[in-house]
Amino acid sequence: MKILVPVKRVVDAYVNVRVKSDNSGVETDNVKKSLNPFCEIAVEEAIRIKEKGLADEVVVVTIGDKDCEATLRSALAIGADRAIHIVSDDELRPLAIAKVLAKVVEKEAPKLVITGKQSIDADNNQTGQMLSALLGWPQGTFASKVELDGDAAALTREIDGGLETLSLSLPAVVTSDLRLNEPRYPKLPNIMKAKKKPLEAIDLAEMGVETSSGLSVLRVEAPAEREAGIKVADVQELIEKLKNEARVI
Amino acid sequence: MSVLVIAEHNNEALNDSVLNAVTAAAQLGDVTILVAGSGSQVVADAAAQVAGVSKVLHADAAHYENGIAEELTPLVVATAADYDYVVTAATTYGKNLLPRVAALLDVSQISDVTAIESADTFVHPIYAGNALEVVQSSDAKKLLTIRTTAFEAADTLGGSATVEALAATDASGAVSLVGRDLTTSDRPELASADVIVSGGRGVGSSENFAIIEALADKLGAAVGASRAAVDAGFVPNDYQVGQTGKVVAPGLYIAVGISGAIQHLAGMKDSKVIVAINKDEDAPIFQVADYGLVADLFDAVPAMTEAL
Missing domain, CATH: 3.40.50.1220 (TPP-binding domain)
Incomplete structure (x- = not known):
């Protein structure tokens, strides 16, 4: 069985992003970029399934500019076998990404797709569900546990009220939540090995997918800044302020 | 303009988030609530009383019992034909369901809307709320999940909407619920x-x-x-x-x-x-x-x- 893992290169989680002064977007030049944390968890999960002997190949795929090759290499260093880079300088919206991924699925014929539940830049939380719908496959979103059993998967999801377990028939799309696993740190020999693993680059135009979007960004704004307040000396002062100044208790 | 709000519920009561979604929807046009469930008449009746709602569409079938996205999607896609907007709260329920609908309608979804600037322009946070993106949509149908904290809850009473029964779409059966482990607490939500x-x-x-x-x-x-x-x-x-x-x-x-x-x-x-x-x-x-x-x-x- 083959597992396909779509991944995204994003501004690193520890970077404090700034809105550009012309309000055209956020400053992404010269800031550290990383594999999206949820995608990293997805890669780790695919590799664990392979290590259990339930899959024989893990293929990672991304859509983006030439710098995304580094992100694919880091997924290969975690343990993926092969990478596909759909090269494009355009920033695609989730629907376009899902359409491109559906083409990749058509060609690669994986039995399972695992991807992150959201990217920490756009925060859309859409791509996995859209891909699943386009393929007509079941989806298991926000997964905190995946157990494969032949042509079915038992999947535990993090929902607002707690946890929910679903039984899905395969093929299916799974999106990872934070507690699905704790990704390993790639070891140096694996980082070296990753440089030699196969990476196929395909120009987006060759995919024959309409990628325009009905959405256009008018502007990007910084949110209202919250001012730091005061420090209180002790619990008595805190309660007094909450009662008489803020009037919230 | 007409707005379809998809209601999250447990077949007994509306989820509180629906009330916030109704307030956002009312800024866009005439509000219809879709209640799809099993043995969920009481929910449809409650939805009809929410202030600002003019119609409730109620589809009741066994395969709608657990809010499974694969079962709900065909119903929402078919129903959406008559509406300019489809809106749901950005809860795990809404986040799970609406992108499926968007993909099959071949339109974009705008996630976590915090403000409605005009009929086609919406504000939503990106980068963990460190930036706000203002997007304009030229899609014929606009699909939004709304952030509940950005819109007041509509009153649970005061409305007198009509309730119309809707025929159920076919069951898919690809997904079944094994069980839920929900946190129970006497504390507020x-x-x-x-x-x-x-x-x-x-x-x-x-x-x-x-x-x-x-x-x-x-x-x-x-x-x-x-x-x-x-x-x-x-x-x-x-x-x-x-x-x-x-x-x-x-x-x-x-x-x-x-x-x-x-x-x-x-x-x-x-x-x-x-x-x-x-x-x-x-x-x-x-x-x-x-x-x-x-x-x-x-x-x-x-x-x-x-x-x-």
């Missing part, structure tokens, strides 16, 4: 509570969370947590406040032993009043707190509970 007491890594253990709960109970508050506290197993996942957990905006948010990573701030920085209790005076949480108390939480929190 985290998503809509007026007061929240949240604990972080500093609380140290599941047992120690009792001091957070004691303060919450004294205040009639909900209990929340940072990702670190959930990852460490102190509390269940549904307590998590943050970029990828719940977004809250209570009147009072008390952060205890929480350092204040940007991912956590993304989930609570719109609270009216923020209190931080942390022994590390350099903790970033103090930069957003109205009242900061540098103290050992194991002294301060019980003392506060005692003094209230």
